[in-house]
Amino acid sequence: MTTIYDIAKRTGYSPTTVSKAFNNYSDVREKTRQEILEAAREMGYLPNAHARTLTTKKSWTIGVLFVEGTGAGIRHPFFGAVIEDFKQVAVEKGYALMFISKDVGGKQSGYLENCRIHGVDGVVVLLSDYGDPYFQELLESNIPMVILDYETAQAHTVCSDNTAGALQAVEYLVSLGHRRIAHISGGKGTFPGKQRELGYIAAMESHSLEIPEGGIVEGAFYSLESGYAAMQQLLALQERPTAVFASGDLLAQGAVMAARDSGLAVPADISVMGFDDIELSKFVTPALTTVRQDTALLGRRAAEVLLSSIDEGRGEMQALVFPVEVVVRESCAPPAEE
Amino acid sequence: MTTIYDIAKRTGYSPTTVSKAFNNYSDVREKTRQEILEAAREMGYLPNAHARTLTTKKSWTIGVLFVEGTGAGIRHPFFGAVIEDFKQVAVEKGYALMFISKDVGGKQSGYLENCRIHGVDGVVVLLSDYGDPYFQELLESNIPMVILDYETAQAHTVCSDNTAGALQAVEYLVSLGHRRIAHISGGKGTFPGKQRELGYIAAMESHSLEIPEGGIVEGAFYSLESGYAAMQQLLALQERPTAVFASGDLLAQGAVMAARDSGLAVPADISVMGFDDIELSKFVTPALTTVRQDTALLGRRAAEVLLSSIDEGRGEMQALVFPVEVVVRESCAPPAEE
DNA sequence: AGTGAATATTAAAGGGCTTACATTTACGGC
DNA sequence: GCCGTAAATGTAAGCCCTTTAATATTCACT
Numbered sequence: 120m121t122t123i124y125d126i127a128k129r130t131g132y133s134p135t136t137v138s139k140a141f142n143n144y145s146d147v148r149e150k151t152r153q154e155i156l157e158a159a160r161e162m163g164y165l166p167n168a169h170a171r172t173l174t175t176k177k178s179w180t181i182g183v184l185f186v187e188g189t190g191a192g193i194r195h196p197f198f199g200a201v202i203e204d205f206k207q208v209a210v211e212k213g214y215a216l217m218f219i220s221k222d223v224g225g226k227q228s229g230y231l232e233n234c235r236i237h238g239v240d241g242v243v244v245l246l247s248d249y250g251d252p253y254f255q256e257l258l259e260s261n262i263p264m265v266i267l268d269y270e271t272a273q274a275h276t277v278c279s280d281n282t283a284g285a286l287q288a289v290e291y292l293v294s295l296g297h298r299r300i301a302h303i304s305g306g307k308g309t310f311p312g313k314q315r316e317l318g319y320i321a322a323m324e325s326h327s328l329e330i331p332e333g334g335i336v337e338g339a340f341y342s343l344e345s346g347y348a349a350m351q352q353l354l355a356l357q358e359r360p361t362a363v364f365a366s367g368d369l370l371a372q373g374a375v376m377a378a379r380d381s382g383l384a385v386p387a388d389i390s391v392m393g394f395d396d397i398e399l400s401k402f403v404t405p406a407l408t409t410v411r412q413d414t415a416l417l418g419r420r421a422a423e424v425l426l427s428s429i430d431e432g433r434g435e436m437q438a439l440v441f442p443v444e445v446v447v448r449e450s451c452a453p454p455a456e457e
Numbered sequence: 458m459t460t461i462y463d464i465a466k467r468t469g470y471s472p473t474t475v476s477k478a479f480n481n482y483s484d485v486r487e488k489t490r491q492e493i494l495e496a497a498r499e500m501g502y503l504p505n506a507h508a509r510t511l512t513t514k515k516s517w518t519i520g521v522l523f524v525e526g527t528g529a530g531i532r533h534p535f536f537g538a539v540i541e542d543f544k545q546v547a548v549e550k551g552y553a554l555m556f557i558s559k560d561v562g563g564k565q566s567g568y569l570e571n572c573r574i575h576g577v578d579g580v581v582v583l584l585s586d587y588g589d590p591y592f593q594e595l596l597e598s599n600i601p602m603v604i605l606d607y608e609t610a611q612a613h614t615v616c617s618d619n620t621a622g623a624l625q626a627v628e629y630l631v632s633l634g635h636r637r638i639a640h641i642s643g644g645k646g647t648f649p650g651k652q653r654e655l656g657y658i659a660a661m662e663s664h665s666l667e668i669p670e671g672g673i674v675e676g677a678f679y680s681l682e683s684g685y686a687a688m689q690q691l692l693a694l695q696e697r698p699t700a701v702f703a704s705g706d707l708l709a710q711g712a713v714m715a716a717r718d719s720g721l722a723v724p725a726d727i728s729v730m731g732f733d734d735i736e737l738s739k740f741v742t743p744a745l746t747t748v749r750q751d752t753a754l755l756g757r758r759a760a761e762v763l764l765s766s767i768d769e770g771r772g773e774m775q776a777l778v779f780p781v782e783v784v785v786r787e788s789c790a791p792p793a794e795e
Numbered sequence: 796a797g798t799g800a801a802t803a804t805t806a807a808a809g810g811g812c813t814t815a816c817a818t819t820t821a822c823g824g825c
Numbered sequence: 826g827c828c829g830t831a832a833a834t835g836t837a838a839g840c841c842c843t844t845t846a847a848t849a850t851t852c853a854c855t
Contacts, residue, residue, distance in 0.1 A: 122841055133805045138843060146803060165573045169507040169516070170841035173810050178507065180555075199537055206556065213562030215575065217518070217555045218544065224551030235503045237553065343740075372740055402681075402710055404742035460811055471835045476813060484833060508811035511840045 121164040130158045141166065172238060181209055181425070182219040182239035184230055184257075186247050196397040197414065198245040201267060204418030205243060212426055214240070221253050229253040231260050241429045243267070243421060244274075247340075250308055263433060265425040267417065269310045270438055275428055277421040277439045279412040281311045281394075284443040285318025285364070288392050288410050291445050292362045293326055296453045297390065301334040301360035303349040303370050305341055312341075315366045315394060331360060338370045346373020354381050361389060361454035368393035368400045368409055375403070375450065386452035396446055405449035412443050459502040468496045479504065510576060519547055519763070520557040520577035522568055522595075524585050534735040535752065536583040539605060542756030543581060550764055552578070559591050567591040569598050579767045581605070581759060582612075585678075588646055601771060603763040605755065607648045608776055613766055615759040615777045619649045619732075622748040622781040623656025626702050626730050629746075629783050631664055634791045635700040635728065639672040641687040641712060643679055643704035650679075653704045653732060669698060676708045684711020692719050699727060699792035706731035706738045706747055713741070713788065724790035734784055743787035750781050 123137040130137070132155060139147045140155040147155075158164075172178045183202065186195050206216055219233045219242070230253045234242060241263035246254055249269050257264070258273050265275045292300050302319045305312020316335065323330050336352050338345035346365060350373065353360060365371035371393030375385050383389050385405055393400060396411035424437055461475040468475070470493065477485045478493040485493075496502075510516045521540065524533055544554055557571045557580070568591045572580055579601035584592055587607050595602070596611050603613045630638050640657045643650020654673065661668050674690050676683035684703060688711065691698055703709035709731030713723050721727050723743055731738060734749035762775055 120841090123843095124841080134842080135805055135807095135844085136803085138841095139804090142843080148803065151803080165570060167511070167576065167841055168574050169510040169576060170810090171843075172507040173505070173511055173812090173841080174843045176810085206558075210556075210558045210561055211563060215555055215558070215561070215571075217553055218548075220544075220548045220553070223548055223553070225549060232503060233553075236506050238505065238507060399737035399740055402737055402741050458811090462811080472812080473814080473836075474834055476811095477834090480813080486833060489833080505811050508840090509813080511811080511842090512813045514840085 120167075121159075121162045122167075123164075125162060126155060126158050126164055129162065130154055176238070178238045178240055179214050180217050180237065180239045181214045182230075182234050182237065182242040183216050184219050184242055184244045184246060184254075186245060195245075196399075197395055197412070198267070200414040201418040201421070202243070202245060204415045205422045206418075208419055208422040209426070212422075214426070229256060231257045231262070234260075234262055241265075241425045243425055244269075247306070247309055249310060261433070263425060263428040265421045265428070267421060272436055272438075275424045275433075275437045275439075277417055277424065278311065278441070279417065279443045280440045281314035281443075282318035282321070284394060284410040284412075285315040285366075286322045287443070287445050288364050288394070289319055289322035289326075291408075291447070292364065292390060292392060292451065293322075293328070295362075295390065295451060297362040298328055298454075299331060299334075299358060299360045300328065300362045300364060301331060301336070301353050301356075303346060303353070303363060303365040303374060304335055304337045305366035305370070306337070306339050309341075312366050319364060331356060331358060334360060338366065338373070341367040341369055343369045343373040343376075346370035347377045348373075350374035350377035351381075354378065354383070359389070362392065362451065363389065364392045364394075366394055368395045368397045368407055371407055371409065371450070372399070372403055375405075375407075386450050388455060390451035390454070392451055401448065408448045408451040409446050410443050411446045413441055416441055458505075459497075459500045460505075461502075463500060464493060464496050464502060467500065468492055514576070516576045516578055517552050518555050518575065518577050519552045520568075520572050520575065520580040521554050522557050522580055522582045522584060522592075524583060533583075534737075535733055535750070536605070538736075538752040539756040539759070540581070540583060542753045543760045544756075546757055546760040547764070550760075552764070567594060569595045569600070572598075572600055579603075579763045581763055582607075585644070585647055587648060599771070601763060601766040603759045603766070605759060610774055610776075613762045613771075613775045613777075615755055615762065616649065616779070617750040617755065617781045618778045619652035619781075620656035620659070622732060622750075623653040623702070623704075624660045625781070625783050626732070626748050627657055627660035627664075629785070630700045630702065630728065630730060630789065631660075631666070633700075633728065633789060636666055636792075637669060637672075637696060637698045638666065638700045638702060639669060639674070639691045639694075639698035641684060641691070641701060641703040641708050642673055642675045643708070644675065644677050647679075650704050657702060669694060669696060672698060676704065676711070679705040679707055681707045681711040681714075684708035685715045686711075688712035688715035689719075692716065692721070697727070700730070700789065701727065702730045702732075704732055706733045706735045706745055709745055709747065709788070710737070710741055713743075713745075724788050726793060728789035728792070730789055739786065746786045746789040747784050748781050749784045751779055754779055 123134045126137045127134045137155050140152040221229050244266040268278050270276050304316045336349040338349045371391050374391050378385050378389050393407045393409035396409045400407040400409050461472045464475045465472045475493050478490040559567050582604040606616050608614050642654045674687040676687045709729050712729050716723050716727050731745045731747035734747045738745040738747050
């Protein structure tokens with residue numbers, strides 16, 4: 120492995136000068152720099168990131184805290200899309216991404232601990248359970264951080280305007296003529312779930328529509344299965360709703376399947392609307408009418424916020440909220456005449 | 458930041474002993490170790506991975522080479538699933554995962570270079586374009602490596618039995634009574650694409666079935682759009698095939714949509730079969746009959762192969778091939794009477 | 796020539812950890 | 826009491842790089 124010492128020996132300069140040549144110090148003569156760079160190329164020199172980090176305290180590494188345990192992980196359609204765009208700008212700026220787990224080598228250690236051990240310069244958080252004590256510990260720390268799908272004054276946050284999204288969704292259903300609109304809520308603990316539920320309630324109130332007794336059902340983990348189960352509950356209601364707004368696309372799709380299995384046609388007999396616009400939503404039949412989040416924008420802006428927080432200190436915490444839009448497809452229609 | 462020197466000072470032992478205490482050397486007395494560990498805990502000591510790596514030459518980091526550029530990246534449904542399981546066993550064994558890009562900080566540098574700079578202990582490769590010269594460069598190197606969805610004698614490889622899968626697919630279609638079976642092939646450059654096409658051809662021959670002129674169409678990037686276009690070509694054929702075997706689920710789904718847009722019902726008028734069994738395949742209508750790859754197994758075994766290659770030297774190259782299975786759902790049926 | 800200011804180069808000190816090797820301590824046996 | 830061995834601990838060098846402060850060189854100008 121070639122080091123700056125080897126280059127120094129070969130060119131006759133000191134290691135100091137060699138190092139400076141690579142780091143574009145203004146006090147090495149252009150001719151000298153060229154000589155050194157040329158030698159480095161010939162010798163196949165590559166800098167050692169660990170040695171550099173050891174002295175500079177800067178690792179050029181960003182920790183990625185990704186949903187663990189639920190079995191979704193990297194597969195998670197929404198977070199997966201966001202992180203991909205995040206990665207693009209981070210890499211562009213010279214950073215590498217590293218997954219931070221809480222149990223490494225079978226030892227329970229926690230996110231913060233692993234961040235410290237690896238000396239990451241910052242962290243991007245994409246979790247669904249923000250109650251996790253290990254996450255809280257990280258949150259208390261002073262590591263530059265950006266969190267997705269969550270809001271807190273303790274860190275920069277980036278999320279979609281869930282409340283407004285839910286509002287728009289209900290608006291749309293109302294505009295089709297629906298009045299008995301039920302809601303399949305996201306998991307209790309999730310931030311977007313709460314927001315969307317709030318938006319739903321607010322929208323119903325603003326139209327003076329009554330929320331049917333039992334008209335809000337919780338679906339766990341945003342999973343297809345829980346959407347299915349939730350829909351079964353809704354269909355068993357005294358007065359069956361004519362439209363259902365689900366907090367996630369998978370929940371919605373589960374609802375569609377439950378309706379179908381009960382002999383109801385979507386959207387002829389009952390309308391179903393989702394949230395997220397994950398990839399599969401345009402392929403299912405009927406294609407899902409939903410609320411689209413701009414994942415590319417979320418990812419990109421999250422990266423920008425984090426990087427500038429790394430460069431310029433944490434500064435004022437930013438809570439970025441991005442607008443969403445209703446994507447009309449085939450799963451909603453005016454209610455059937457009664 | 459607490460270091461072993463701080464602990465040494467506080468406990469009165471030397472840094473050496475402190476280091477040994479952490480590394481479970483047998484020559485520190487149990488009582489001493491306890492004292493040191495206790496002090497470390499009180500002082501909030503955490504080891505510095507970079508310093509450790511610098512001396513030991515072992516980074517406990519695995520580089521992940523993930524499809525770039527096509528826009529799919531982490532979203533890629535198949536690779537995403539595989540890497541998730543890979544990650545699980547790697548983390549379990551104490552490794553962290555780091556994404557390796559070829560252009561960092563706007564500089565074109567290449568995979569190998571970045572692996573060296575970060576001193577990764579090994580690399581897992583999930584690419585679709587294995588012709589990339591930067592990948593070739595990496596392949597020539599001696600970095601422990603496991604490659605997915607590819608075969609070469611130069612590295613350990615893990616893939617599904619694509620040929621057999623294609624064979625089984627055709628078998629199944631034949632068993633339903635189909636004889637005019639067309640194929641939508643994967644991209645020219647992809648390894649699984651070639652394998653599956655070969656399997657298709659072999660299967661057709663073994664049944665003495667003629668491959669219709671123009672009955673093999675290439676779909677680029679395994680994308681929905683190219684599946685759609687390919688299907689349009691097939692439907693325009695003199696004698697329309699009664700069944701189409703597509704090299705990927707997205708291709709297949711595109712084909713289904715093309716058929717539908719041409720006024721054909723799937724599977725009543727034409728059967729469509731896919732490959733991969735990505736998540737959405739069970740949600741579309743008709744649910745896609747396809748060939749399932751065991752992504753969990755692929756990921757897990759890939760990790761095991763890589764880790765043992767790291768521990769015990771590269772050794773004999775292994776080419777692991779895993780069986781696949783036909784998943785019967787709704788998109789295939791016996792051909793219509795003529 | 797001599798001065799001072801600017802420019803170019805280097806020595807040396809870390810950064811936090813591991814490890815080969817050296818040294819000290821403990822202890823049973825004579 | 827002294828020796829030898831095994832067990833426990835310590836010294837010091839080294840991993841590769843950066844950075845501060847000091848030294849050397851150049852050059853313009855009296």
